[in-house]
Amino acid sequence: MKDYVKLRTDTKWSNEGSLPQEYVMNDSLHHLLDGVDAIAVQGYDENRQVIYWNKGSEVLYGYTSKEAVGKKLEDLILLEKMKNPVIAGIKNWLNNGVKIPAEELTLRGKDGTKVFVYSNHVMLTNQYNKKQIYCIDINLTDLKNVEAQAEQKEHMLAATFAVIPDLFFLMKVDGTIIDYHASNKINLYVSPEDFIGKSMAEVLPSEVADKFNSNLAKIITQKGVIRFEYELVLPHGITYFEARIIYLADNKQIIAIIRDITEQHQAAESIKMHAYYDTLTLLPNRFLALDRLSQMLNEAERNNGKTAVLFLDLDDFKKVNDSLGHEVGDQLLVESAKRLTKIVRKEDTVGRLGGDEFIILLRGLTDDHNALAVAENLLKSFRNPFEIDSRELILTLSIGIAIYPENGRDTYELLRNADTAMYKAKSLGRNTYSFFTKEMNVNMLRRLEIEQQMRGALERGEFEVYYQPQIDAINKQIIGAEALLRWYNPALGNVTPDEFIPIAEHTGLIIPIGQFVLQQALSFLNFWQKEQAISLRIAVNLSPRQFRDTELLNFIETSLLEANIPANRLELEITEGVLMIGQTYIDDALVRLHKLGVKLSMDDFGTGYSSLSYLRQYAFDILKIDRSFINGITSKKGDCDLVKATIAMAHSLGLKVVAEGVETKAQCEQLNQFGCDYLQGYYFSKPITAKQLLNFFVKF
């Protein structure tokens, strides 16, 4: 390229009178440039004085041609810092022919504002051999403004990206990653140099890549946003992400915005956990367990298969809780849950129904995997003691088993029947299992019927208190009687106390019923006593449940007052079951009863745990040997020895002994020989009505 072009300027330019002759500007090219206002053209002489200033320059720089012509370049449009370099550049050009290249410049307008131009420079020599420099400036101000705005937007975007924790990926339609923003690089699966130019599919694990690929393919064909979730194993742990992808149709690009939703995920998980799992043992709760059961039943129905429901209850767990505290109880539950889980297969379910009740669902029973074997293994797994707080605890299980389809067709029927079977296992002595049988259901229905009929029975006067005489073993005189309740119901007929008392306990009806017995017995005693020469007493049975009645003591006290009976004429019979509950309210009640002067007798001694320590620990006055031992004293040596030893032991503790269930003369004589104090049984009399008792005489 030539350094400069020769411009022919042979025509004189009349109206520039102030210019010397050699800078003639009235040629056709200058005329042309005069009319152009989009391009600014200025001419300078060798001393940088303006010789030409077209319309465009007037518009761009604000100086009129008149104002500009004759002034020096550096005094018009150069910024201070540019003056020296520009002057030096022009001199270098003039003297050494080093052209000033076209360039972007920031110049100054008349009003001081900055003017951005793209400036081209041409040097020419006219016919007078004078060098002239022409600058042709294109206004870049608008462009600059747009650029500045774009830059500002870019800054804003960068600042925004910096504070948003999301990851942004810009991709081609084929999924190739072109660009990214990540304020938090720890969530990047691989480093940027390993993913730029690659597709998500190449970078991410295959199952996540598949999700991306299918959604990227979808988004190209539809408007709006597609949302999906995925998870990645990152160095700082499993991280859950939500991806939102948008298709920019104009650019044929896809933006993916990736958000770390681990926290929400965990919160949701924890809500789910609370709704479906037991927080203590982390086992499925009742809701989830039953849901799984119904799924298993559907499956079993489809495959003509079998499913077993095992209902588990920890034996005497209440006792552990009451005596060792809830913390130990909780630990025991957690450890039990672990043992149960170990026994079953992965496809089975162990759930906690609540309290000390668990459920086990055995899916797809086979010969190898049968409910009996599992139940036995479960019991076996509890043989080793639990070690809690360096204390060894033995715990046993009772298991009830119901099998689909023979023992029930839906979840509730199976659960109910497994529960019934579990009760059977308890009644068999615990630490065992029992399969559901139809008879159990019959028992269950009977229980339900009794429960129904018992409501209102008291009001309808269906109960009557019978009395069984108690005889002094030595002088064969009647010393009192045990009050025993009888119930005749029109629908059920006679129901025995062994059957209805446990149900009354269960429903709580034992409280009003027990009050009825006590009042009846005391008012009868009042009446009976008046007719007798010797002082008599009445024994009344108390159920464990009655001790939970906070009014029990007040009630006994006022009943004694109302009937005008001294406290020591009332005997309360309790079984060891009451003491085994181990609650302080029971201890307190027993102490208060003793203080009141009421006699306490331990009923059915020998049938329960028969702990001698109870006899020492509580203020018992009387011990009643259970009739099952009395029955055998004349035929079984074991029973005989046991009864003899019990009487001796009771006497050594200062207790009187009543033998229950005396049916024969031989038994009477044997007991007499052993020094038994009182006798009670069919040999003397069955339980009889109050009226009959008034006419009762001991036949011996």
Ligand code: C2E
């Ligand atoms: P228990 O307190 O041990 O009462 C003795 C039971 O043995 C009575 O049965 C009585 O009829 C029976 N019995 C007495 N002598 C003989 C005998 O020589 N041979 C035989 N085979 N049995 C004899 P019952 O009346 O059926 O009462 C059963 C249980 O029901 C009682 O056992 C007692 O635990 C409970 N019970 C009865 N009435 C009441 C009550 O009013 N309140 C409470 N809480 N429980 C009661």
Ligand code: MG
């Ligand atoms: Mg009794």
Ligand code: MG
């Ligand atoms: Mg008894």
